[in-house]
Amino acid sequence: MALGLGDFVARRQPDWDALTALLGKLGGGQLKLPEIDRLDRLYRQASADLAQAQSFYPGTDVHRFLNQLCARAYGEIYRSRADRPAAIRAFFAHQFPQAVREELRYVGAAAGLMALGLILGAMTVALAPEGVALLVPEQLQPVVSKGQLWTDQLDGSSSAISVAILTNNLRVTFLAFALGLSWGLGTIAILVLNGLQVGALVAFTFQHGVGWRLLEFISAHGPIELSVISITGGAGLMIGQALIDPGERTRGEAMRERAGKAVRIVLGCAPFLALIGVVEGFVSPGTFFPAAAKVVLGVGLGLGFWGYLLRAGRAR
Amino acid sequence: MDPRLEVATPERVSVSLPIAGVGSRSIAHLIDLGLLFAGLLVLYFLASLVIPDMLDAFEGLSGVERAVGGLIGFAAIWGYWTGMELAWRGQTVGKRLMRIRVVKSDGSPIGVFESAVRNLVRIVDFLPTCYPIGLISMLIDPRHRRLGDLAAGTMLVREEKIDLARYASSAQSRLSPQDVEVLTGFLARFDALEPQAQLKLGAQLVARHGGQVAANDPAAIRAWLQQHLKGG
Numbered sequence: 001m002a003l004g005l006g007d008f009v010a011r012r013q014p015d016w017d018a019l020t021a022l023l024g025k026l027g028g029g030q031l032k033l034p035e036i037d038r039l040d041r042l043y044r045q046a047s048a049d050l051a052q053a054q055s056f057y058p059g060t061d062v063h064r065f066l067n068q069l070c071a072r073a074y075g076e077i078y079r080s081r082a083d084r085p086a087a088i089r090a091f092f093a094h095q096f097p098q099a100v101r102e103e104l105r106y107v108g109a110a111a112g113l114m115a116l117g118l119i120l121g122a123m124t125v126a127l128a129p130e131g132v133a134l135l136v137p138e139q140l141q142p143v144v145s146k147g148q149l150w151t152d153q154l155d156g157s158s159s160a161i162s163v164a165i166l167t168n169n170l171r172v173t174f175l176a177f178a179l180g181l182s183w184g185l186g187t188i189a190i191l192v193l194n195g196l197q198v199g200a201l202v203a204f205t206f207q208h209g210v211g212w213r214l215l216e217f218i219s220a221h222g223p224i225e226l227s228v229i230s231i232t233g234g235a236g237l238m239i240g241q242a243l244i245d246p247g248e249r250t251r252g253e254a255m256r257e258r259a260g261k262a263v264r265i266v267l268g269c270a271p272f273l274a275l276i277g278v279v280e281g282f283v284s285p286g287t288f289f290p291a292a293a294k295v296v297l298g299v300g301l302g303l304g305f306w307g308y309l310l311r312a313g314r315a316r
Numbered sequence: 317m318d319p320r321l322e323v324a325t326p327e328r329v330s331v332s333l334p335i336a337g338v339g340s341r342s343i344a345h346l347i348d349l350g351l352l353f354a355g356l357l358v359l360y361f362l363a364s365l366v367i368p369d370m371l372d373a374f375e376g377l378s379g380v381e382r383a384v385g386g387l388i389g390f391a392a393i394w395g396y397w398t399g400m401e402l403a404w405r406g407q408t409v410g411k412r413l414m415r416i417r418v419v420k421s422d423g424s425p426i427g428v429f430e431s432a433v434r435n436l437v438r439i440v441d442f443l444p445t446c447y448p449i450g451l452i453s454m455l456i457d458p459r460h461r462r463l464g465d466l467a468a469g470t471m472l473v474r475e476e477k478i479d480l481a482r483y484a485s486s487a488q489s490r491l492s493p494q495d496v497e498v499l500t501g502f503l504a505r506f507d508a509l510e511p512q513a514q515l516k517l518g519a520q521l522v523a524r525h526g527g528q529v530a531a532n533d534p535a536a537i538r539a540w541l542q543q544h545l546k547g548g
Contacts, residue, residue: 004486004487004488004489004490004491004493004496005483005486005489005493005496005497006483006484006485006486006487006488006489006496006500006545007487007488007489009480009483009484009487010483010484010487013480016480043327044327047325047327047328047329048327048329050329050331051328051329054329054330056493057493057497059497060493060494060497061478061480061482061497061501062480062483064476064478065478065480067331067332067333068333068475068476068478070325070329070331071323071331071333071423071473074323074325074327074331074423074424075419075423075424075425076425078325078326078424079424079425087427087428087429088428091429178440256469259467260469263433263467264429267429267432267433267436274387277384277387278384281384
């Protein structure tokens, strides 16, 4: 015969209170060695109490209380190391570049799709000028037709267009990843479409004699920006691939496993996207920095980025 | 029955946690939103001490400066959720008030990665406005997870406040655990009940335990039940 409920609580509650207090201290900071020893013992005892409550007092508040106490202690005691700040350093030193290297063929495929769009867009404008109306954003058409770039405008429309371009790039970057959920179709579409628009715009500006100035504008931030879009697009293709061909797992399982890696790859890109946003906002427009400086900066950043991705965390 | 998160611990017991529903999550979110709004209002007034005409100053900003400002604003709001969840082990002010907590799918506390992901994907859950995507996801998923939770491998569990003091009166009772649970539960809530409920439920409990008291005297009913718990 089991102990009466009231006696069980009366006898064991001091230990439960002690465990609760120790868990509170564990969250706050350092425990001394004997306290850790005690925590361990109290947790095991509470687990035994929970087993007893499950058998003899199911559905009572004591059962619920022990459930909650053991869950909390279990979470604190078996907390993984990956939660510490050092994990962030390890992530950028090893895991992120390694993940990108392992999935390089998806990144390459995404870059290829975008390049395909670029070429098609440029060819469309070169061979069929009426394609401009379709492929070049409407606000840009009158500006470029006058032989100017939007960064030359002084009436405030320049900033509106700059913001539109910046937000468009962010949108493309994230959509290319998120639309991987549509079996990769959305990712493919957005990569090609984005390439089409950029290719058409470049060809269009060359027709009006401002092509080199556009390339100058792009040169500082373009290399990393296009790389990041390729990488997040590659992450989207990974998810699409997992959905199309899950192998011997269910689609859900394959998706979860691949999505974890894909999300890490996208998160790793975030700081570089922020960096490049600053460059795009403050270095690329205007004539404060000479063209050569922009090109050197852009090439340098691009080489540094890919050098980091291809070399960091490699086992020697 | 509520959905529950079952975790088998290495100590060979199964811990089960109640999963938080759409309601408490929404209220927690509204509380946090109110706080953020209040914080931004205070910031606005503080800034207006320095810059007299805020609207005019905003109009004067270039597009890029506005975009950077927008990004800083986004980072600050995202930082509130993620910073709070990390500092308080999966809770924000709203979540703490609603007694819910974000945990990993094995019940352990969330880390930087989980919190960052679930709060970034919040934007997708919010689309196109006011969280329809997140709500639909929570209603479909048996564990009430929104897309951000699915991506990060997290979920929200309820933390109940349980007072064990009510069992003190039943020490050395010979009653079965089920009877003790019912009687102590009734006595703990006795004062909060309506007088009719006190009488009706009380009389039923007394009769069930084979006693007899005046049917219109709450104090007598309570005294008899307390006595029964101790000595019965």
